[in-house]
Amino acid sequence: MNASAVAPASAAGPTASAPPLLVAIDGPAGSGKSSVSRAAADRLAFGILDTGAAYRSLAWAALRAGVDLDDERAVLELLETWGFTITMRGEQWVTVTLPAEEGAASGDPVDVTAEIRDPAVSAQVSRVSKHPAVRERLNEMFRRIVAASGLPGVVIEGRDITTVVAPEAPVRILMTASPEVRAQRRAGELADMSHEQVLADIAARDAKDALVVDFFTPAPGVTLVDTSDLNFEQSIQAVVDIVRAVQRAAEESKR
Numbered sequence: 001m002n003a004s005a006v007a008p009a010s011a012a013g014p015t016a017s018a019p020p021l022l023v024a025i026d027g028p029a030g031s032g033k034s035s036v037s038r039a040a041a042d043r044l045a046f047g048i049l050d051t052g053a054a055y056r057s058l059a060w061a062a063l064r065a066g067v068d069l070d071d072e073r074a075v076l077e078l079l080e081t082w083g084f085t086i087t088m089r090g091e092q093w094v095t096v097t098l099p100a101e102e103g104a105a106s107g108d109p110v111d112v113t114a115e116i117r118d119p120a121v122s123a124q125v126s127r128v129s130k131h132p133a134v135r136e137r138l139n140e141m142f143r144r145i146v147a148a149s150g151l152p153g154v155v156i157e158g159r160d161i162t163t164v165v166a167p168e169a170p171v172r173i174l175m176t177a178s179p180e181v182r183a184q185r186r187a188g189e190l191a192d193m194s195h196e197q198v199l200a201d202i203a204a205r206d207a208k209d210a211l212v213v214d215f216f217t218p219a220p221g222v223t224l225v226d227t228s229d230l231n232f233e234q235s236i237q238a239v240v241d242i243v244r245a246v247q248r249a250a251e252e253s254k255r
């Protein structure tokens with residue numbers, strides 16, 4: 001597996017050699033994890049790792065390569081041979097490289113940034129994320145990417161970050177919002193789908209994903225941020241405030 005994160009050299013500050021401060025954020029679809037995490041990371045001069053983008057890219061690759069998404073061994077084999085890159089600062093940019101023998105992408109990186117958000121991929125991604133061995137391999141990849149980032153801090157967001165990927169993170173947040181609000185937000189992004197269709201799609205995906213990890217209940221020590229009644233700016237501020245409080249406490253404990 002050839003995976004890397006693209007972080008501009010300027011993103012690495014004077015603390016580049018120290019391990020990054022980890023901010024772990026989980027939550028269901030449409031709660032605001034990705035967009036709020038990205039904006040909060042920018043404000044904190046941290047990087048961001050969108051783990052859902054990796055699961056989406058793997059589903060995209062399996063569909064493109066004609067791999068049976070329900071076949072754990074076949075998906076693992078694909079993981080051994082694919083290439084994956086994701087930006088951790090600035091605009092999100094995601095590429096996937098399929099092995100040359102798969103033909104479709106002939107060994108060249110493909111920009112999948114937009115395509116992995118397509119409802120056709122969203123509807124299939126739970127079929128690859130349900131495999132425990134696939135999750136283990138991707139979790140190792142996430143930890144490697146964060147450790148090699150050279151960034152002062154990384155917001156890492158997904159479904160099992162607070163509990164499995166980085167349970168030791170100094171900041172752990174579960175971001176929620178009511179199903180109605182989540183569907184309304186997503187429907188705003190998917191112009192040609194009705195609110196009811198988006199609500200049904202989100203509910204179906206959450207139900208499948210929840211069979212594998214619990215992202216509705218905060219684990220002990222995890223702070224719940226319910227964005228149902230928060231606007232975008234208030235949601236960003238809620239995350240930034242939590243991180244700043246932890247940074248202040250760490251500074252004070254050093255004195």
Ligand SMILES: Nc1ncnc2c1ncn2[C@@H]1O[C@H](COP(=O)(O)OP(=O)(O)O)[C@@H](O)[C@H]1O
Pocket residue numbers: 027028029030031032033034035036185186188189227230231232233235
């Ligand atoms: N607190 C909020 N208030 C209003 N809109 C929001 C809020 N949080 C996120 N959004 C919008 O909702 C949509 C879904 O957010 P997103 O970050 O993709 O959610 P998730 O990553 O949890 O699926 C995006 O268009 C985003 O801009």
Ligand SMILES: Nc1ccn([C@@H]2O[C@H](COP(=O)(O)OP(=O)(O)O)[C@@H](O)[C@H]2O)c(=O)n1
Pocket residue numbers: 027028029030031034051052053055056125126129157158159160161205209
């Ligand atoms: N840490 C993670 C992140 C995503 N996923 C899977 O990847 C899919 C896409 O995640 P996402 O975060 O991009 O989804 P949205 O919440 O943005 O719709 C989820 O539906 C899960 O199946 C996961 O299993 N574990």
